[in-house]
Amino acid sequence: MMQRSNSECSLFPHEQFWILSKRIVTPDGVISGAVEVRGGNIASVIEGDDLQSSVIGGHFLDYGDAVVMPGLVDVHAHLDEPGKTEWEGFSTGTRAAAAGGLTTLIDMPLNSVPSTVSVETLRLKVEASKEKLHVDVGFWGGLVPENAFNESALDSLMEAGALGLKAFMCPSGINDFPMSNSTHIKEGLVALAKYNRPLLVHAELVPDSHSSTQLNDGISDVRSYATYLKTRPASWEEAAIRDLQSAMQETRVGGHAEGAHLHIVHLSDARASLELIKDAKSSGASLSVETCPHYLAFSSDDIKDGDTRFKCAPPIRDEDNRQNLWNALLEGHIDLVSSDHSPSAPELKLFGEGDFMRAWGGISSLQFVLPVTWSYGLKHGITLTQLSKWWSERPAKLAGQDQKGAIKTGNHADFVVWEPEMEFELDESHNIYHRHPNISAYIGTRLSGKVLSTFVRGNLVFSDGEHAPKACGVPILAK
Secondary structure (H helix, E strand, C coil), X not given: CCCCCCCCCCCCCCCEEEEEEEEEEECCEEEEEEEEEECCEEEEEEECCCCHHHHCCCCEEECCCCEEEECEEEEEECCCCCCCCCCCCHHHHHHHHHHCCEEEEEECCCCCCCCCCCHHHHHHHHHHCCCCCCCEEEECEECCHHXXXXXXXXXXXXXXXXXXXXXXXXXXXXCCCCCCCHHHHHHHHHHHHCCCCEEEEECCCCCCCCCHHHHHCCCCCCCCHHHHHHHCCHXXXXXXXXXXXXXXXXXXXXXXXXXXXXXXXXXXXXXXXXXXXXXXXXCCCCEEEEECHHHHHCCHHHCCCXXXXXXXXXXXXXXXXXXXXXXXXXXXXXCEECCCEXXXXXXXXXXXXXXXXXXXXXXXXXXXXXXXXXXXXXXXXXXXXHHHHHHHHHHHHHCCCCXXXXXXXXXXXXXXXXXXXXXEECCCCCCCCCCCHHHCCCXXXXXXXXXXXXXXXXXXXXXXXXXXXXXXXCEECCC
């Protein structure tokens, strides 16, 4: 499906035009040049300086020194619709995404009502998204015990357009999305193999010896983040990934699930868990792993008593662990970054009480992930090319979106234009488009990297603080 430009969908409504910049991030490196857009796709990419004469008579936008990069692809977002628009919703979530340079979101199957675990519930979600999408949005289906052994149900969900499946190895906190075990996950991988689609796993495993009562024994200071951190140790991530080792091996050439792919979401533990992942990759397993900006930006030592904005699962860990995550990302052991945008109604964060044990977990982040990743990565010497691989090229590949994630001829004209050197205070005066701006852990930080413009399939959907009048993003369904 191609979304054509028109005056309501785009702030620069032209079927054919050029984008010029001295810093265009392409698969072959950063070039000075121009990108030709025609009918929503990239028609050509040319390298050179002073190219305005080449496009005389045509429409063009010259961004000078600003960076033109592939639009970000976020494979882990909770948009909470249908059923929980008081938490977020397609309209506000995708407006925030557009303002942050994200051009594609893949929506998680839980935190909406109902969860997306069947053909019927997928259709409800797609229907709920109509005329509300400011960027393109695809959908993961859910792997739960009730469908894990039902091959025809999983086939139907895939044939209806789910881009892959997501499973939890611990309680999700959502009643209609119960946890799966490694046997369920093996069944899911076998079902996915013929579709060459991934299975995403929340990898935390609660030891059998730990009941919720035991976990809460001895807890005194519920306002201390350290108290919460102790209840979700890194050993839970390690145990889950160790339990997945047999399933991982089935994805190897010759395995029962050859053609399927296992993806570990939001890795927080950069010690034993990471070593297990490295070993599985080296053995030939079809495996990838993501981490999130909040694990790269914050350490547990920085979190103040009662500041429940920082509660998430798995939790933010210590400073040494944060540095290890950066090293793993730079060395290629962690493949990509995702937001895990997981907002809620503000009252569920219990700001008045500051009770980390009872507050709803989740970091609200969609609009900020580009400047956050860049700002905290500068200390590690990250490059624009690396940033594009982590946030565009590899996520697009995971989601099966071959026409996204890179500025090359034939791809969708999805771009973010931004100024990496521009610093700003992320405070209450900043235009934030999330449903609930005040719940984000990033409020109060100083960041580098201001988004100027965002294009989705050639439509200029956001520019200088203004959104296009009409939401013309496309629901992405696998074929």
